[in-house]
Every structure is written in structure tokens, then in C-alpha cells.
Amino acid sequence: MDADFVALSEDPLEGPASALVKAQVxxxxxxxxxxYRAPSLA
Structure with missing residues (x-):
């Protein structure tokens, strides 16, 4: 099953790749x- 989109806590086009590794969905x-919605967005 493919996702239409996934919202990440880090922008993959900005900052170092190491920041993206720590990104949360x-x-x-x-x-x-x-x-899925992270509890922090509830």
C-alpha cells in the first residue's frame, strides 16, 4: 500500500541528511x- 503523502518533522530538502535520519513521521x-497522526498533533 502506497501513501499519498507522509508529513515529516524535518524538511528533507533543507539541512543535513543527519537531520532527516532523526525525522519523525x-x-x-x-x-x-x-x-496515522502523531500524538503531538492531536
Missing amino acids: LATVVAGAEV
């Missing part, structure tokens, strides 16, 4: 429906 949307 904030939300995942599959088939137009949010399937």
Missing part, C-alpha cells in the same frame, strides 16, 4: 484518508 495519508 507526523502524519500519513493513504487513499485520501489519514491513517
Whole structure:
């Protein structure tokens, strides 16, 4: 199953790659429906 998009805590286009390794998934949307939301966004 492919995600429509995944929101990360770090922008993958900015900053060093080491920051992206530590990035947390904030939300995942599959088939137009949010399937995961981090507790910090609740």
C-alpha cells in the first residue's frame, strides 16, 4: 500500500541528511484518508 503523502518533522530538502535520519513521521495519508497522526498533533 502506497501513501499519498507522509508529513515529516524535518524538511528533507533543507539541512543535513543527519537531520532527516532523526525525522519523525507526523502524519500519513493513504487513499485520501489519514491513517496515522502523531500524538503531538492531536
